[in-house]
Amino acid sequence: MILPLTQTTAERAPDLRTIFLTQHRRLFKVAYHLTSSRHEAEDVVQDVFVRLHERLAQFHGEAKLSTWLYRMTVNASLDALRRFKRRQKWETALTLPEIEAGANANGALAHSQSELAEKVQIALARLRKPYRAAIVLRDFEGLAYDEIAAVLQIDKGTVASRLHRGYAKLQKELAALGVDRSYLNNP
Amino acid sequence: MKKILAHWNHRRRHKALLLYVDDELPPFEKEEMRQHLANCAFCNKALAELHACRAVLQAGETAPLAPTDRMWQRLVRTTAAASLKPRRLNVNALSAFMPLRWAAVGAFALVVGLLTWRNANEIKHKNPAEQTQLAAVIDYGMFFDAMRRETSASNFYQRYPAQVVQLAEAQRAVDFPLAAVEALPDSFQLDCVRVLECNGAKCIQLTCLKDGKVLNIFQHELGQSWTLGQYAVVRAPICNVECLLVNAKELTAVSWQGSHSEYLAVGQLPPQDFAQIVQILR
Numbered sequence: 240m241i242l243p244l245t246q247t248t249a250e251r252a253p254d255l256r257t258i259f260l261t262q263h264r265r266l267f268k269v270a271y272h273l274t275s276s277r278h279e280a281e282d283v284v285q286d287v288f289v290r291l292h293e294r295l296a297q298f299h300g301e302a303k304l305s306t307w308l309y310r311m312t313v314n315a316s317l318d319a320l321r322r323f324k325r326r327q328k329w330e331t332a333l334t335l336p337e338i339e340a341g342a343n344a345n346g347a348l349a350h351s352q353s354e355l356a357e358k359v360q361i362a363l364a365r366l367r368k369p370y371r372a373a374i375v376l377r378d379f380e381g382l383a384y385d386e387i388a389a390v391l392q393i394d395k396g397t398v399a400s401r402l403h404r405g406y407a408k409l410q411k412e413l414a415a416l417g418v419d420r421s422y423l424n425n426p
Numbered sequence: 427m428k429k430i431l432a433h434w435n436h437r438r439r440h441k442a443l444l445l446y447v448d449d450e451l452p453p454f455e456k457e458e459m460r461q462h463l464a465n466c467a468f469c470n471k472a473l474a475e476l477h478a479c480r481a482v483l484q485a486g487e488t489a490p491l492a493p494t495d496r497m498w499q500r501l502v503r504t505t506a507a508a509s510l511k512p513r514r515l516n517v518n519a520l521s522a523f524m525p526l527r528w529a530a531v532g533a534f535a536l537v538v539g540l541l542t543w544r545n546a547n548e549i550k551h552k553n554p555a556e557q558t559q560l561a562a563v564i565d566y567g568m569f570f571d572a573m574r575r576e577t578s579a580s581n582f583y584q585r586y587p588a589q590v591v592q593l594a595e596a597q598r599a600v601d602f603p604l605a606a607v608e609a610l611p612d613s614f615q616l617d618c619v620r621v622l623e624c625n626g627a628k629c630i631q632l633t634c635l636k637d638g639k640v641l642n643i644f645q646h647e648l649g650q651s652w653t654l655g656q657y658a659v660v661r662a663p664i665c666n667v668e669c670l671l672v673n674a675k676e677l678t679a680v681s682w683q684g685s686h687s688e689y690l691a692v693g694q695l696p697p698q699d700f701a702q703i704v705q706i707l708r
Binding site (some may be wrong): 256265267272285288289352356358359362374378383399406409410413418 | 448476491498
C-alpha cells in the first residue's frame with residue numbers, strides 16, 4: 240500500500256522557482272516603493288517567498304496566488320516601515336545609491352531620471368501608508384480597483400477614497416519638491 | 427437653490443474624476459461626466475493635474491531589480507533552514523490585524539491553559555502502563571539529537587533497532603516501483619525513525635547511515651516536502667525529489683531521488699510503532 244504525500248518536492252520546487260522568476264520583479268517594485276529601500280525591499284520579497292514556500296500547496300488558482308503575494312508584500316513592507324520607524328529619516332534625507340550610480344554612468348539624462356525617481360520616492364514616503372499602498376498598486380502595478388480591494392482587504396469604495404486623497408496629497412508633495420508636468424519637459 | 431444644486435453636482439463630479447480616468451464609472455455616469463467636463467474649467471484643470479501627477483509617477487518609477495541566481499540560492503537556503511526550525515507565529519503576516527492581536531493572544535492563552543489543565547487531569551487518572559506510553563510520546567518531543575549524544579542506549583534505539591536491509595531483499599518484500607529508480611545503493615541502514623513534536627507540529631525524522639555518514643531525513647509537518655540534513659551541517663532540501671512512503675508487511679521504505687543521487691531507506695518497525703506513524707501520517 241502506498242501512502243501518497245500530498246505534494247512532492249519534485250512537483251513543488253520548479254513551481255516555486257517559476258513563481259520566483261516571474262513574480263520577483265513586480266513584488267520587489269511594490270516593496271521598494273513602499274519601503275523606499277532596496278535592501279529592505281529585497282528582504283521583504285525574500286520573506287514573502289519563504290512564506291509562499293510553506294503554503295504553496297494551498298494555492299490552486301493563479302489569481303488567488305498573485306493576490307496573496309501582493310498582500311503579503313504590502314503587509315510585510317508596511318510592517319518593516321512600522322518596525323524600524325524610518326519614515327522621518329526618509330522624509331529628510333533619502334538616498335538611492337543604486338540610482339545615483341546609474342546616473343553617473345549614463346550622463347545627464349540618466350541623472351535627471353534618477354533625480355525624478357528620487358523625488359517621486361520622497362513624495363510617496365510622505366504619504367500615509369494606506370494611501371501609499373493604494374497608489375503603488377494602482378500606478379506601478381496597474382491593478383484594477385477590485386484587485387486592490389482584494390489585496391488590501393478593503394472595499395472598492397475605500398480604494399477609490401484612498402486613491403482620491405492620496406493623489407491630492409501627492410500632488411502637493413510633488414509641487415513642494417518642485418516637480419510638476421513642466422518638470423517632465425524641462426527637468 | 428439652482429446654484430446650490432450646481433455646486434453640489436460639481437463637487438460630486440470632481441470627486442468622481444479619478445473613477446472617470448480609471449474607467450471605473452458606470453456608462454451612464456461616464457456620459458454625465460463627459461458633459462460636465464465640457465462645461466467645467468475647474469474640473470478640467472483638476473483632470474489635467476491628475477494626468478500630470480500620474481505622468482510624473484510613471485516617469486519617476488524605479489526600475490525593478492531583476493531576480494538573480496544569488497537571490498534564488500539565498501531563498502533555497504532560507505527555506506531549508508526555515509523548514510528545520512520550530513514554527514513560530516509570524517507577526518508580520520498579522521500586521522493588518524493589529525487591533526485583534528491582543529484579543530488573539532488572550533484567546534490563545536486561555537485555550538493553552540485549558541488544554542494544559544485537561545492534560546494534567548488525564549495523566550493523573552491514567553494507570554501506570556498508560557503513563558509509560560505518554561512518557562514515550564513526550565520523548566518524541568526531543569528536537570535535534572540531544573538524546574543521541576547524551577545517552578548511549580536511548581529509548582529510541584530500543585524501540586527502533588537499526589537494521590541493514592539488502593536492496594534485493596527489500597525489493598522482494600516491498601511493493602515498490604524500484605525498477606523506476608536507477609543506481610540504488612546495495613544497502614541502506616536505517617538507524618531510527620522518530621516522531622518529533624515541536625510547538626504542536628509533528629514531523630517525522632529518519633536517521634540513516636550511509637557510507638559511515640549520518641543522514642537525517644525530515645518531513646516537517648505532514649504532507650510537506652522531505653528535507654535531508656546532516657549533523658552540524660547546513661541543511662538543504664533535496665531538489666527534484668520523488669518521495670514515496672511505502673508500507674507493506676510492516677516494512678517501511680522511503681525512497682528519494684535527488685538530482686545527483688538516489689537512495690532507498692528501509693526499516694522494520696514494531697507493529698504498534700508503525701501503526702502510530704501511519705496514523706500520524708494519515
